[in-house]
Amino acid sequence: MNDLEQFFSDIRNSIANDIFVKITLSKPISKSFGLPNVYVRSVVIKEEQQLQFTYRYTTNDQTKNFSLEDGFDELSILLEEKFRAVTLFTLENDVMVMISKKKKTSIRKAAPSFKNKLPEVHDKPKTKRILLESKYLQFLGITDENYTIIPKMADKYRQINKYLEIIENLLVSVNTDKQLHIVDMGSGKGYLTFALYDYLINIRNYNVSITGIELRQNLVAFCNDIAQKCDFNNLNFVAQRIEEYDNSKIDILIALHACDTATDDAIYKGLVANAELIVCAPCCHKQVRQQVKGIEQESPLLKYGIFKERQFEMVTDTIRALLLEKHQYNTKVFEFISSEHTHKNVMLVGSKSTKKKDTESIDKKIEDLKELYHIKHHYLETLL
Incomplete structure (x- = not known):
């Protein structure tokens, strides 16, 4: 199993074990893409778990939702064509993969950056933080x-x-x-x-x-x-x-x-x-x-x-x-x-x-x- 196969296996395991937090793609192959980062989180839409991709362009953000399998396909394309670094954040550890110009990969793990999961709601709820009757x-x-x-x-x-x-x-x-x-x-x-x-x-x-x-x-x-x-x-x-x-x-x-x-x-x-x-x-x-x-x-x-x-x-x-x-x-x-x-x-x-x-x-x-x-x-x- 190569590094990328191991990485995708880690993603699947983190989702299955309910410790998945998010994925961050960075180090774009070319600045001409105008896409410095892509962020991936888990969302539940109509009782189905999906992966939500936020494409952080220099001028605006675009968001797309994918089924788990389609999300893995999209992730593969992005790593093949647009990014040289990706990090999986879980409650257990962080997993980082670097891809060289010659497509050689290296993988390493570090202590977890997060102690809590992100909310899995599609639309960010309007949170009531102050009760006016207080x-x-x-x-x-x-x-x-x-x-x-x-x-x-x-x-x-x-x-x-x-x-x-x-x-x-x-x-x-x-x-x-x-x-x-x-x-x-x-x-x-x-x-x-x-x-x-x-x-x-x-x-x-x-x-x-x-x-x-x-x-x-x-x-x-x-x-x-x-x-x-x-x-x-x-x-x-x-x-x-x-x-x-x-x-x-x-x-x-x-x-x-x-x-x-x-x-x-x-x-x-x-x-x-x-x-x-x-x-x-x-x-x-x-x-x-x-x-x-x-x-x-x-x-x-x-x-x-x-x-x-x-x-x-x-x-x-x-x-x-x-x-x-x-x-x-x-x-x-x-x-x-x-x-x-x-x-x-x-x-x-x-x-x-x-x-x-x-x-x-x-x-x-x-x-x-x-x-x-x-x-x-x-x-x-x-x-x-």
Whole structure:
């Protein structure tokens, strides 16, 4: 049995054993195809299991559904004519096949990237993530006594929905069959903290406990009072500095807009606890900028103040991402909320991985960045 035959056998076995997650095709033979990737997932249509192909063209996405056998035929054609790499993701392992220009194949297996299967519905259901009749929305001033959203809070309501959608997608990498201990560092007035608790407990029926860490005592008292009124028994708020919080049991760490090095303190707590998921929306980024103040920078990008500020924000968060990768996390950075509200809209996510990282290579990338921008140290580095 050659590598491709083995690969297709692995696909069939994963579907039969209900551990199939998805297939990704990459490394197109020619850029002229305008088709960088194809993604394949399992869907159930009219009680029949099918394979749904999403063709990710540079200009648009196209989706087609195939029976299992027709899907295997389509996969064979794509690997023969258009792609040099394919990865099968299952709950047991990842299987990767590379195809050389001379059509020689190599296959290798790695630890699984996913802990949960993808939904097998054809049309993405409209997920209700916020129950407008929830009491906490009234207590926080988002809805009125008639459970209607107050106009000036409409943006906040949309932000909460977007936040829950992001968390929902990130939970694919988390073991949700156990009790999850979630810590929200810098919880503020608790808009997102209450919404997350209500969503996970009352809509998803997960077994979770959430602790909100907030320095301002008045906000902690305010939030604990609402939690009590709403019978949110596994939600509590603590008045404490992030760096002083002492709890090694953290499954998911969240730190949204924790100012400057408070983001690093939060990431550090997540790393020490070996958290499965670390979710940050960094803010302020003063530490590196203050450190290089007055130092001549060669790059013309740093001639203008506004560009300098944004460049060092990117450098700061890139080093954070690299340090997460060094500690065996898969990282991604994306837009959290629309830039029309604030340009500080970046979300940095680290999901725990079992794959070993090339720490020497990561260290070199960090040192090269520091040397390029004349940075002596990054605060998170000093914590680690």
